[in-house]
Amino acid sequence: MGALVNKAYMNAVTAPQNVTLDQSRAIGPQVHSILRQQIIHGLLPPGARLSESECAASFATSRQPVREAFIKLSEEGLVEVRPQRGTLVRRISQEAVLEARFVREAIEADVVRRVTELGDPAVLRELQRQLQRQNQVTAGNPGDFMALDERFHRTLAEAAGIGQAWKIVEGIKAQMDRVRFLSFDQVHLGKLIAQHTAIVDGIARGDTRRAEAAIRAHLHEILHDLPQIRAAHPDLFEPISPITDSP
Numbered sequence: 001m002g003a004l005v006n007k008a009y010m011n012a013v014t015a016p017q018n019v020t021l022d023q024s025r026a027i028g029p030q031v032h033s034i035l036r037q038q039i040i041h042g043l044l045p046p047g048a049r050l051s052e053s054e055c056a057a058s059f060a061t062s063r064q065p066v067r068e069a070f071i072k073l074s075e076e077g078l079v080e081v082r083p084q085r086g087t088l089v090r091r092i093s094q095e096a097v098l099e100a101r102f103v104r105e106a107i108e109a110d111v112v113r114r115v116t117e118l119g120d121p122a123v124l125r126e127l128q129r130q131l132q133r134q135n136q137v138t139a140g141n142p143g144d145f146m147a148l149d150e151r152f153h154r155t156l157a158e159a160a161g162i163g164q165a166w167k168i169v170e171g172i173k174a175q176m177d178r179v180r181f182l183s184f185d186q187v188h189l190g191k192l193i194a195q196h197t198a199i200v201d202g203i204a205r206g207d208t209r210r211a212e213a214a215i216r217a218h219l220h221e222i223l224h225d226l227p228q229i230r231a232a233h234p235d236l237f238e239p240i241s242p243i244t245d246s247p
Contacts, residue, residue: 076174
């Protein structure tokens, strides 16, 4: 199993350390991106209490961009903002994970179909280069693989001419990414890379059915992982709604 949560952090007032922001760019989105990644990677686990003032001090900025970041994280279901009481990192919502997977499959199946039909050799070469880089990552660097995985799927969306669709996916898949991060080990990485390879192989063959089936199988992987991950980390998940079926 991948990264384990250090329970010593639970309920701690937490702020990022040694973070340098690019002052030539908007500060709020940078703060949001950093905190989002720390939550996904388990550095800010469920129950961690975020302090607006301490985060602002750590980022060497005013409280306004931190407040904006907290609001966006709340909209993504990653934190709960409690007026006058602080902001807490939320547990993983299984319902949100399943909904994100459903939306991703609907969008990305069409993306892969379009990329295959276009048959751009430059896109194919880029995807093959990315596969080579993915094969160089070890299980000890799940964050590195997630970045490469993100690039792979974004490249497909942009190649299909619907890069904006990937922005929609990014906005809803944070809970899904938290589960995926917990699942990483060397065997799992190998399986994911093999699935990426099957997608690229379908594109290379100009076989839309093969490529689409490969992306669907890839995005179904989390349905197999989720019950095991929830069983191994029950304290990280919200209770299941009575009307929600288990995957």
